[in-house]
Amino acid sequence: MIDELLQDAAVVAAASSVRADGSEPADAIARAAWSVIAEPGDGVAGTLISQVGAVEAMRFALDDRLRSGSAGGVSFPRADRALKEARDRWRLRASTHGVRDALEGARDVGATLLLPGDVSWPTSLDDLGANAPSALWVRGDARLLAPGPHLSIVGARASSSYGELIAAEISGDLADSGTVIVSGGAYGIDGAVHRAALGVDGSTVAFLAGGVDRAYPAGHASLFRRIAEQGAVVSELPCGAAPTKWRFLARNRLIAALGDATVVVEAGWRSGSLNTAGHASTLGRPLGAVPGPVTSAASAGCHRLLREYDAVCVTSSADVRELCGHGDASGATARADDPRQVRLLDAMSARTAVTSAELSRRSGLAKDTVSSMLGLLELDGVVERAGEGWRRVGAKHSSG
Amino acid sequence: MIDELLQDAAVVAAASSVRADGSEPADAIARAAWSVIAEPGDGVAGTLISQVGAVEAMRFALDDRLRSGSAGGVSFPRADRALKEARDRWRLRASTHGVRDALEGARDVGATLLLPGDVSWPTSLDDLGANAPSALWVRGDARLLAPGPHLSIVGARASSSYGELIAAEISGDLADSGTVIVSGGAYGIDGAVHRAALGVDGSTVAFLAGGVDRAYPAGHASLFRRIAEQGAVVSELPCGAAPTKWRFLARNRLIAALGDATVVVEAGWRSGSLNTAGHASTLGRPLGAVPGPVTSAASAGCHRLLREYDAVCVTSSADVRELCGHGDASGATARADDPRQVRLLDAMSARTAVTSAELSRRSGLAKDTVSSMLGLLELDGVVERAGEGWRRVGAKHSSG
Numbered sequence: 001m002i003d004e005l006l007q008d009a010a011v012v013a014a015a016s017s018v019r020a021d022g023s024e025p026a027d028a029i030a031r032a033a034w035s036v037i038a039e040p041g042d043g044v045a046g047t048l049i050s051q052v053g054a055v056e057a058m059r060f061a062l063d064d065r066l067r068s069g070s071a072g073g074v075s076f077p078r079a080d081r082a083l084k085e086a087r088d089r090w091r092l093r094a095s096t097h098g099v100r101d102a103l104e105g106a107r108d109v110g111a112t113l114l115l116p117g118d119v120s121w122p123t124s125l126d127d128l129g130a131n132a133p134s135a136l137w138v139r140g141d142a143r144l145l146a147p148g149p150h151l152s153i154v155g156a157r158a159s160s161s162y163g164e165l166i167a168a169e170i171s172g173d174l175a176d177s178g179t180v181i182v183s184g185g186a187y188g189i190d191g192a193v194h195r196a197a198l199g200v201d202g203s204t205v206a207f208l209a210g211g212v213d214r215a216y217p218a219g220h221a222s223l224f225r226r227i228a229e230q231g232a233v234v235s236e237l238p239c240g241a242a243p244t245k246w247r248f249l250a251r252n253r254l255i256a257a258l259g260d261a262t263v264v265v266e267a268g269w270r271s272g273s274l275n276t277a278g279h280a281s282t283l284g285r286p287l288g289a290v291p292g293p294v295t296s297a298a299s300a301g302c303h304r305l306l307r308e309y310d311a312v313c314v315t316s317s318a319d320v321r322e323l324c325g326h327g328d329a330s331g332a333t334a335r336a337d338d339p340r341q342v343r344l345l346d347a348m349s350a351r352t353a354v355t356s357a358e359l360s361r362r363s364g365l366a367k368d369t370v371s372s373m374l375g376l377l378e379l380d381g382v383v384e385r386a387g388e389g390w391r392r393v394g395a396k397h398s399s400g
Numbered sequence: 401m402i403d404e405l406l407q408d409a410a411v412v413a414a415a416s417s418v419r420a421d422g423s424e425p426a427d428a429i430a431r432a433a434w435s436v437i438a439e440p441g442d443g444v445a446g447t448l449i450s451q452v453g454a455v456e457a458m459r460f461a462l463d464d465r466l467r468s469g470s471a472g473g474v475s476f477p478r479a480d481r482a483l484k485e486a487r488d489r490w491r492l493r494a495s496t497h498g499v500r501d502a503l504e505g506a507r508d509v510g511a512t513l514l515l516p517g518d519v520s521w522p523t524s525l526d527d528l529g530a531n532a533p534s535a536l537w538v539r540g541d542a543r544l545l546a547p548g549p550h551l552s553i554v555g556a557r558a559s560s561s562y563g564e565l566i567a568a569e570i571s572g573d574l575a576d577s578g579t580v581i582v583s584g585g586a587y588g589i590d591g592a593v594h595r596a597a598l599g600v601d602g603s604t605v606a607f608l609a610g611g612v613d614r615a616y617p618a619g620h621a622s623l624f625r626r627i628a629e630q631g632a633v634v635s636e637l638p639c640g641a642a643p644t645k646w647r648f649l650a651r652n653r654l655i656a657a658l659g660d661a662t663v664v665v666e667a668g669w670r671s672g673s674l675n676t677a678g679h680a681s682t683l684g685r686p687l688g689a690v691p692g693p694v695t696s697a698a699s700a701g702c703h704r705l706l707r708e709y710d711a712v713c714v715t716s717s718a719d720v721r722e723l724c725g726h727g728d729a730s731g732a733t734a735r736a737d738d739p740r741q742v743r744l745l746d747a748m749s750a751r752t753a754v755t756s757a758e759l760s761r762r763s764g765l766a767k768d769t770v771s772s773m774l775g776l777l778e779l780d781g782v783v784e785r786a787g788e789g790w791r792r793v794g795a796k797h798s799s800g
Contacts, residue, residue, distance in 0.1 A: 039743065039764040085766035092761040166694060244746040246739065291691030291703060294566060294715035303691060306706060306713035313706035313713070315694035339646065343439065346644035361492040364439040366485035 002058040004096050005029050011096070014103035018113045028113055029099070030054035031135035035238045036102050037061075037093040038134070040250035044086035046130035054134060061090050105239030109213045111139045120146040125257045127283050133236035133254065139212045139224075140232035144180050144203050145258070151324055152182040152259025152280070154252075154273045155189025156266040160298045163189055163266030166290050168196035170263065173317035175202025179324070182207065182258050184251065184276075185224065185233070187217055189265050194227055204231040205258070209251040210243035211235060252276040261286040261324045263314055267301025274301050274309075281309055288314035288323045340365055344373050345382070345392065353389030402458040404496050405429050411496070414503035418513040428513055429499070430454035431535035435638045436502050437461075437493040438534070440650035444486035446530035454534060461490050502611075505639030509613045511539045520546040525657045527683050533636035533654065539612045539624075540632035544580050544603050545658070551724055552582040552659025552680070554652075554673045555589025556666040560698045563589055563666030566690050568596035570663065573717035575602025579724070582607065582658050584651065584676075585624065585633070587617055589665050594627055604631040605658070609651040610643035611635060652676040661686040661724045663714055667701025674701050674709075681709055688714035688723045740765055744773050745782070745792065753789030 005011050006026055015025040015032065031054045038045040048057040106113065114120060114136040122145040125132045136145065151174050155167060167189045175181045175197035183190040185206035197204035206227050208216065212235045215221035227233050236254065237247060252272065256262050256279035264287075267273040280287045289311040292299030305311035314320050340363075347362035348354060356374060360367045374390055377383040384393050405411050406426055415425040415432065431454045438445040448457040506513065514521060514536040522545040525532050536545070551574050555567060567589045575581045575597035583590040585606035597604035606627050608616065612635045615621035624633050636654065637647060652672065656662050656679035664687075667673040680687045689711040692699030705711035714720050740763075747762035748754060756774060760767045774790055777783040784793050 042764075085769060088766040088768075089760065089764045093764065162693060162695070244743070246743040246746050249739065249742065290694060291699075291706070291713070293562060293693055294690060295562070299691075300715070303713050303715045306691070307715075307719070313691070313703050315700070315703045315707075319707070339649065342649065343644070343646040346646050360489065364442075364489045364493065366488040368488075369485065 001062050001094050001096060001099075002030055002033065002055055005033060005099055006055075008096060008100065011100050011103060014100065014107045015113075017107040018103060018111060020112065021118075026055050027053070028115060028135075029103070030058045031115055032103050032113060032238065033058055033094075033099045034134040035137070035236060036098045037090045040133065040236050040247055041128075041131040041253065042086070043130040044082055045090075045134065046132060049134055050130065061087060062094050101240055102238030105211070105213055106137055109139060109239065111137050111212050111239065112142055114138050114142045114145060118142075120144075122150075122258050123147055124150070124260075125254065128253060128257050131253065132257075136234050136236055137212050137238060138232050138234050140228040140230075141203075142232060144205055144232045145234065149179040149324070150182050150205075150259050151179045151320065152255045152262040152276070153189070153193045153265060154183055154255060154262065154276050155193075155264055156268055156271055156273065156298050156301070157186050157188040157190075158268065158298060159188035159192070159266050160292075160296060162292060162296070163290070163298055164192040167192040167265040168199075170265070170290075170314075170317045170320050171204075172196035172200045172202070174320060175204065176200040178202075180205060180231075182255055184208075184255055185216075185220055185227075187219065189273075191220060191223060193265075194223060194231075198226055198230055201230075206231070206233045207251050207254050207258075208233060208235040208243065209237070209247040211237050211239040211241040213239040214242070216243045248272060249275055253279040256280040256285060257283055259285060261288060261320070263288040263290065263320055263323070264302055264305055264311070265290045266292060266296075266298040267305070268297060269300040269304065271301040274305065277305050277309060277311065286323045286325070287311045288320060290314055340369060341373060341377070344370060344377070348383065348390065348392045350392040353386035353391045355389045359390065401462050401494050401496060401499075402430055402433065402455055405433060405499055408496060408500065411500050411503060414500065414507045415513075417507040418503060418511060420512065421518075426455050427453070428515060428535075429503070430458045431515055432503050432513060432638065433458055433494075433499045434534040435537070435636060436498045437490045440533065440636050440647055441528075441531040441653065442486070443530040444482055445490075445534065446532060449534055450530065461487055462494050501640055502638030505611070505613055506537055509539060509639065511537050511612050511639065512542055514538050514542045514545065518542075520544075522550075522658050523547055524550070524660075525654065528653060528657050531653065532657075536634050536636055537612050537638060538632050538634050540628040540630075540634075541603075542632060544605055544632045545634065549579040549724070550582050550605075550659050551579050551720065552655045552662040552676070553589070553593045553665060554583055554655060554662065554676050555593075555664055556668055556671055556673065556698050556701070557586050557588040557590075558668065558698060559588035559592070559666050560692075560696060562692060562696070563690070563698055564592040567592040567665040568599075570665070570690075570714075570717045570720050571604075572596035572600045572602070574720060575604065576600040578602075580605060580631075582655055584608075584655055585616075585620055585627075587619065589673075591620060591623060593665075594623060594631075598626055598630055601630075606631070606633050607651050607654050607658075608633060608635040608643065609637070609647040611637050611639040611641040613639040614642070616643045648672060649675055653679040656680040656685060657683055659685060661688060661720070663688040663690065663720055663723070664702055664705055664711070665690045666692060666696075666698040667705070668697060669700040669704065671701040674705065677705050677709060677711065686723045686725070687711045688720060690714055740769060741773060741777070744770060744777075748783065748790065748792045750792040753786035753791045755789045759790065 171193040181197040181204040183193040262280035289302040289305040571593040581597040581604045583593040662680035689702040689705040743763045
């Protein structure tokens with residue numbers, strides 16, 4: 001099939017349109033074909049492509065004469081059951097018109113094809129190994145996928161106004177300082193995340209589970225248009241491909257892999273967001289969860305992440321920055337009170353001066369200790385001399 | 401001083417009243433005296449008492465002739481600076497009338513003196529080592545301190561109705577099944593915790609930072625009366641002692657040590673509850689925190705515990721039981737979907753029957769795989785044969 005495709009003028013023309021960088025179209029056409037015949041995350045395809053390149057891999061995959069176990073001069077492990085099964089399933093989808101439709105569909109909606117090795121290719125996806133996508137279809141600015149700060153924020157479709165508020169705050173704040181905000185384009189939290197990034201003229205990437213020419217959910221059609229204009233709508237599925245439950249699950253791994261960290265804002269007990277969170281954990285990416293009222297079903301999944309997945313509790317954009325490792329010097333360090341100082345101050349009054357002997361008796365601290373501590377506290381402006389004694393300066397004493 | 405006390409008929413009579421078990425009063429009198437002259441958690445006193453017993457330790461502590469460094473035939477490490485300082489501060493408080501007042505005050509309010517070695521002594525406090533209390537003053541049923549299931553629940557004084565609700569749910573539920581609920585008797589969460597336990601006729605223990613004869617806060621006087629009737633009000637401070645900030649902090653270690661686990665329900669960013677939580681962590685006790693809205697200042701401390709102290713996120717009494725290790729078989733195990741099954745079911749419909757060849761094409765799964773999976777799914781009642789094809793049984797397909 002690959003040789004037919006490479007000789008098909010319409011295919012070559014469409015491939016040139018979606019690449020538009022003057023690069024030789026064979027690899028683009030082969031990878032476009034792979035996105036048509038293999039389901040997302042097909043590890044057999046990924047292994048094959050990484051070993052001999054997309055074009056040779058395609059020859060080997062579909063050519064009966066090459067069953068022997070070598071392609072392009074490279075030997076494969078003896079064709080095993082997984083490989084045999086893979087060839088069987090690839091063949092069912094292999095058609096030149098399917099690939100032509102994908103390329104022409106992309107060209108028609110102004111989508112581009114981003115390939116490994118491109119300057120904008122997100123090398124973070126390489127962490128997916130054999131399950132990395134063979135190519136990405138992009139509507140909008142593919143440069144937003146290039147290595148740089150990315151934060152993934154996902155969450156429940158059935159979100160509450162509380163969750164949407166927090167999602168928008170975190171997304172808007174991080175987007176405003178230059179982080180590209182990645183999410184899944186769904187109703188609820190995802191939508192709030194994208195809108196907030198757009199709202200501060202920030203950058204956002206929506207990963208779809210179907211082709212980038214299909215608005216799913218349909219109610220987000222205008223949102224996807226805005227994202228394509230100001231950010232990027234991305235999929236590993238070709239134009240025309242329908243989103244399926246499997247593709248949603250597979251899509252989630254891309255969201256998790258692209259983000260420097262993944263934050264879940266609201267999620268039901270069995271939310272798909274937990275799947276994204278699981279991918280982030282597996283990939284060793286920092287995982288954050290925003291807590292909420294335990295009485296809210298929309299936060300149950302987040303609490304589960306905190307309990308079972310060892311997610312970090314994040315409550316603000318500052319917490320999220322820390323999670324991403326973008327750094328935040330402020331806050332978080334507990335001040336250690338000197339317990340003797342607490343006892344000495346307990347024994348003092350701001351109104352009445354007390355002798356150091358009496359302070360020693362009241363506090364149960366030795367006289368020497370009291371004297372030296374009073375000296376230090378005086379330097380700090382916390383206590384002052386008054387006649388024969390000492391008293392506290394300023395603020396009222398609080399107990400408990 | 402100890403010999404004077406042992407010969408003081410009023411002291412011996414009061415000691416007999418607060419013990420009432422016919423035991424020899426010397427140890428009780430000496431430990432009562434220690435509770436008067438040493439601040440809570442005085443490690444020098446604790447070490448001394450553990451080495452030679454409370455009576456001999458008291459002799460050594462206050463007798464000038466014994467400065468040499470041995471008491472009761474036992475040699476101490478050469479009197480170091482810490483010991484010298486300790487003796488200086490103990491002497492300032494050493495008075496027979498102070499000890500007599502403590503014992504008579506306890507007798508007058510019907511408090512008892514619980515000592516290490518007593519059947520009801522909470523051996524869990526031994527984990528505090530040299531900082532363990534030398535004795536406990538108890539109003540109410542001292543047996544509630546005896547080894548057995550204890551849960552400590554503490555939280556903000558400035559609580560919200562949300563926090564009080566959750567505190568009451570957890571406390572009531574655990575108390576109802578026989579766990580003794582431990583807290584600090586403060587306004588807010590602590591009060592809700594005690595009341596909920598009393599409300600289900602459960603058992604609860606309030607640790608005070610001052611004497612058990614002093615209601616602090618005063619607004620909880622009637623609550624403390626109820627706790628003393630149905631549970632126990634406990635302090636290591638003698639009757640008459642005022643609560644000070646230091647004593648609140650020291651009291652917190654007892655709450656943390658007595659509980660099999662400690663749960664914090666709402667806490668401000670610098671709440672005293674974090675101190676209790678810190679003690680629980682130090683002691684290796686499980687620590688739980690109840691999350692809340694990140695917009696609520698009353699939950700900020702809980703979120704901090706989740707972030708910085710590695711507290712477990714608890715959202716229900718079932719979670720708390722699990723934390724305590726009291727066991728809970730239900731929930732929490734994620735069901736792992738077979739990804740191929742997800743893909744196969746994606747490709748099927750409940751309305752229209754589809755052939756297995758078509759299912760293979762749609763799902764991208766090999767024919768053999770499809771056939772064997774259909775067989776298994778049929779056994780599970782998930783799919784059924786229809787004419788030449790297969791269809792799903794029942795529930796609607798959900799995507800995403």
